[in-house]
Amino acid sequence: MDWSAIFSNTAQGLFSPATMAFALAALGLAMHFGFAGLLNFGIAGFMAIGAYGYAISILTFGFEWWQGILVSLVASVIFSLILGIPTLRLRGDYLAIVTIAAAEILRLLFLTNAFVDVTGSADGLSGYHNSFRAANPFPVGDYGFGPWTYNNNEMWVLVLGLLTLVICVSILLLLINSPWGRVIKGIREDEDAVRALGKNVFAYKMQALIIGGIFGSLGGIVYALPSSVNPGVYVTSLTFFVWTALLLGGAATIFGPVLGAVIFWVLQAFLSNVLPQLVSSGLLPFISSIQASTIRFILVGVGLMLLVIYRPQGILGDKKELTFVK
Amino acid sequence: MILSRSRTGAKYWTQIGLLTTILTLMFGGLFATSASADSVGEDLPYRVQGNVKNEGTALEGVRIVVSGGGYTAETVTDADGKWLIGVPEKAGYSVSLDQSTLPEGIAVIEEGGAEQSVEIGPSGAVTKNFFIGEGERIVVSLFDQIIARIIYGLNFGLMLGLAAVGLSLVFGTTGLSNFAHAEMVTFGAVTAFFLGGVLSLPIWIAIPVAVLISGAMGWGLDSGLWRPLRRRGLGLVQLMIVSIGLSLAVRYIFQFFVGGGTNQLPGFDAPKIKLFGATSLSIIDITSMVLSLVVIFAFAWWLLNTQTGKATRAISDNPDLAAASGIDVDKVIRIVWIVAAGLAGLSGVLWAYFRPGIKWDMGAQILLLIFAAVTLGGLGTAFGALLGALVVGMLVEVSSLVIPSDLKYVGALVVLIVILLVRPQGILGRKERIG
Secondary structure, three states: OOHHHHHHHHHHHOOOHHHHHHHHHHHHHHHHHHHOOOOOOOHHHHHHHHHHHHHHHHHOOOOOHHHHHHHHHHHHHHHHHHHHHHHOOOOHHHHHHHHHHHHHHHHHHHHOHHHHHHHOHHHOEOOOOHHHHHOOOOOOOEEEEOOEEEEHHHHHHHHHHHHHHHHHHHHHHHHHOOHHHHHHHHHHHOHHHHHHOOOOHHHHHHHHHHHHHHHHHHHHHHHHOOOOEOHHHOOHHHHHHHHHHHHHHOOOOOOHHHHHHHHHHHHHHHHHHHHHHHHHOOOOOOOOHHHHHHHHHHHHHHHHHHHHHHOOOOOOOOHHHOOOOO | OHHHHOOOHHHHHHHHHHHHHHHHHHHHHHHOOOOOOOEEOOOOOEEEEEEOEEOOEEOOOOEEEEEEOOEEEEEEOOOOOEEEEEEOOOOEEEEEEOHHHOOOOEEEOOOOOOEEEEEOOOOOEEEOOOOEEEOOOOOOOHHHHHHHHHHHHHHHHHHHHHHHHHHHHHHHHHOOOOOOHHHHHHHHHHHHHHHHHHOOOOHHHHHHHHHHHHHHHHHHHHHHHHHHHHHHOOOHHHHHHHHHHHHHHHHHHHHHHHOOOOEOOOOOOOOEEEEEOOEEEEHHHHHHHHHHHHHHHHHHHHHHHOHHHHHHHHHHHOHHHHHHOOOOHHHHHHHHHHHHHHHHHHHHHHHHHHOOOEOOOHHHHHHHHHHHHHHHHOOOOHHHHHHHHHHHHHHHHHHOOOOOHHHHHHHHHHHHHHHHHHOOOOOOOOHHHOO
């Protein structure tokens, strides 16, 4: 057992682009589900729009990196409108099925061979880093200490990711504590009561869907910034993993999604390192190291079930502000 | 054109290449016999080559197209019947022979027809010689193709229907949108594989036993998980997310035991029998369709005529009224879980033959199609789910005539969204459910 390698890899999970991407996506879901009560099971689709929107604008249209980010955000707003207009008037579980189907449609469109020139089909997209790295303010070299040592490009991704996360958390804090946020929470608790107060419930829900969708696609961009875009990532399991992170931290909280994402990735990093080592050192008999790495996904599923049954408000949540009202 | 200016050079040339290919495809028929080019792309690092002969006689002017990985090139055979096409990458390519450029009365007679896939070997080249002999070129009319697709779609739809009615019944009686239904489908197939493949039981014993074990698992899930959760008073959304957690856990437990690859049930490669037109079905396909029909009719009879069936429909209509009328709701729900799991298990076995193969996430692959079927027919209505499944199954198969086959599920999912736009209660649903 190489404990120093295990702990160093686990420590990296604390502060990685994937963690920030998950935190952003979970923040979007907190807006959707935690505050507005919208059952969005298509967050993987929003993340795919972020990642592909960014990569395609740069590779196919030759945009700058920041233009690519803008294109992604516009695309995610359009996606929210397409999803929201037919479904926001319907009961919650319809939105769940439509969002999950829409995310799957997107993934199949990105995966098909028909658009291979633009989407790269099953190979995905890579090599869109020039413009982003040219804007890197960090001089060439290594930064950080211990397990958190990064080269200048990784540092740039992390700083930008962290900055995005801080901005999104602040926006959510301001929004939720504003009159707008109180209306949104009112819709979650009792839609008809809010309607009776003369509020346009549909418009508020749509705004919440759009804002959360933007957070989700920013998460997709941060996920894509360091290396490449791979269609195998944006499957429905990704949606469920983000949900697990969200419910772990607390759905109706603002720091909960961030905490949940960090715990999720630290645990994933820890288990993916420790389980194969347990097998190779003979402490887990009768199973192969491939089987050992499957165990952590079984644990995610079991963890999700236990969370929802025994602590639905999550770590930071308040039992009084339970999100599962309906 | 403005856009292509900003592309990288390589991409630009691929574009031109594609355009040329399309043009040649359009005019190829006119010039194919007069052209004498025998090799293209000789400066590229890898090559695909071959020799087209019919019983020793070289065939000149036969058009060959090689494509793969976004690259396409074509040539025609020279006087010796030889051809060579350079390719840019050491990868798999598809080689097709244009049969309309062959002389009358002969055709490609090897299995798989005039389009074959090849892999560049260690030498950097691969040779593909088509087996050519006397034979009829199979020209399939559009009508025959549509008929064939409808029949395959019927087969697929019946299989989906078995899973969809169960999902719909569970939703109707308990209100749960059960995402773990996909894993109940996989469970049937995996159990049949363990009984038939690993324990080598005859398949006609293995399948009924697998269905029984699936039903037992439905009973176990209800009494071990869902009933206690209902007692705890969990909300429907909470239950739905529990089912997602269960789905993830069980899916990866399957992967833990059967690995990431594909296994086959005995008899999956039964030969296809040509029936009429372009329709050919194997004995497995025919058995599968008959079996699903028999089971579905038996199920419909059960739902319409037996005491439990009537109680089930009563609970779907109004659980409180049903309970007040003296119906034992818990008992009926338990039976519904057993029936739903058994039907899902059977559907899984048939799906394993249809795909073909058993894989750890095979159920998850069709979960959204099952949901589409249920929503299309009307959430909570058993016969609606069946109707929805038939529509979805045929739509998936027939649409693959016009859209690329890797997009064939998209059509069904788009329909799912459109139906929610225009008729959210589904074909047989009632309006009050949607509110």
